[in-house]
Amino acid sequence: MNKYQKITVYISAVVLVFFLLLSIFTGRWGFFLWSLLPVFMNLSVAFTVKDDKQSREKDSAK
Numbered sequence: 636m637n638k639y640q641k642i643t644v645y646i647s648a649v650v651l652v653f654f655l656l657l658s659i660f661t662g663r664w665g666f667f668l669w670s671l672l673p674v675f676m677n678l679s680v681a682f683t684v685k686d687d688k689q690s691r692e693k694d695s696a697k
Contacts, residue, residue: 643681
């Protein structure tokens, strides 16, 4: 995992904890539930970009 992926994971964890606490204190779980999809989309993009970059490097080495 490179530096940018680690930062993405940390920021995503902080965002999820923030919305979890907000939902616990307000009792409205929509805040937390609606934050799940954008966070997981962000994580999936962060990790698939690495795979695409590595596959291009392998193709250019051939």
